[in-house]
Amino acid sequence: MTNKKDIRILAFESSCDETSTSVVKNGRVVESMIVATQIKSHQRFGGVVPEVASRHHIEVITQITNEALSKANATWQDIDAIAVTYGPGLVGALLIGVSAAKAASMATGIPLIGVDHIMGHIMAAQLKEEIVYPALALQVSGGHTEIVLLKDPTHFEIVGDTRDDAAGEAYDKIGRVLGVNYPAGKTIDEWAHQGQDTFDFPRAMIKEEDYDFSFSGLKSAFINTCHHAEQINQKLNKYDLAASFQAAVIDVLATKTIRAIKQYQPQTFIMGGGVAANHGLRDRMNSEIASLPQNLQPKVILPDLKLCGDNAAMIGAAAYNLYQEGKFADLTLDADPSLELPYASEMLK
């Protein structure tokens, strides 16, 4: 009698300002997840300071490793692989997770898996429902805004990308102008729901055939509007400003993503990344997809809100797929701050 053995992965994530560990079973079930956030520290500076982030990561790394195991009721004997985000991200921050995971692998003899952070964000969806391939993902965060085609669980290709700022970055920058501390996304989203799109900010690249984005023009238009009003002592409604900004971002994201869904006809549509927690964007994507012809409607997986931000559970989910393909790393694994998913061939023309 053969028993199909459960695969448990202990995962590490430390690419930015959250230190996280998690035990994930079979790439689908989160048995434990610890997230130690440093937001309170970086709020002193209005944004993430890399050296400060690295210093905080090392303060908690051994404790949260033990906590992830104990909360999952597991010991090292129960773990089949150790996974870690090795890029993209802040190099000093990534190195804490990478050094810790490699040391753990050496000390226990458990194999090591290096995971791309973006692949992880997209695989947060796998923790909610089974993904049917091919799938298409809209990956939106503070560092990335990409449309990614998932051919199978480990082969991803970027089909659209931002040419300048990431969407989440634009939220933080306009947040600063409105006096909202980093991370600003949640507050702007809440304000947007109380205001109207009255400013008609530009929707850059919305008509272009490709799936690329640009948010720096929108950000500048927003800042200029605020500065101009300030100069003539005019007070603008912050709710309308937030609503107008968010409408411009969502219009472009939704329009281009829907066009990509029509072209690639994926079986599943996924959102990932911190901005995937934005209620305006979630509602809009749901309704846009519901209004597509029945035969073009993919299954939609929007990850749980707590799995949209950086966490190790998503890394454990992605690592399971790599485990199945025997894609292991060795002790020379290093942080790669500018790691990128491959671009689709049509993007390289």
Add this chain to the structure above:
Amino acid sequence: MKILSMSTATNNLSVALNDNNKIVAEKNEYDARNHSAHLDPLIAEILKENKLTLSEVDRFAVAIGPGSYTGLRIGVTTAKMFASILHKDVVGVSTLQALAASCEESGALIVAGIDARNDNYFAGAYVNSMTGSSPLCVIPDGHYHIDTLLSAIKEYYAKNNFPKIIFVGSGFEKQKENIKKLNVEFSFAEEKQNVVHAGLIGRLACKAEADDPDKLLPNYLRRTQAEIDWHKKTGKAYEPDNNYVEEV
């Protein structure tokens, strides 16, 4: 007691195996640029060559600083994870004490330092009181401008009798003219003494008390520039670092 020690504090990557006081083996990569990719393979190599496994090591020792911030974190993370997982001791050793330990001359005042640019040094002063004992710190490890460091040395020297001063570490030779003004006999350590040797870290760790792996952190000796600026701007006091990190 078998000790595995490592230093990633400077551009010399060093690992060693000690049996109590005795250095059994040491491996160095001088001018190494990628400690993250090389540290674990170098550890695996030294263990294999000496027919040891990681779980047979009784104590892990690591240079906790001062040094390159990123470098320090690679070594400290590795050592504390080993100790935490294998339930073994971990000991953090001052990088400067390890540099001082390379100068065995007794009776001399040893100034150990790492160039922190713009005439600043991470430095401290040590004396070898007895042969075979660990160098004793007499001017605490700190981040000093060369003028402050030299006046601290002058003050200490005036109260104590030393035949000479030895400068060990990096960046001191360019201060030769300034050091001459102390009006005392001095010399610079030899090249091989100016790099941090893991074997000496192991030797120092052999006699030291073990640290709690959860609490073992690099000794940066300096706050981040962002924190210094924030403190100046707001006048607010620094809170303990763990107050800024919350589990959610």
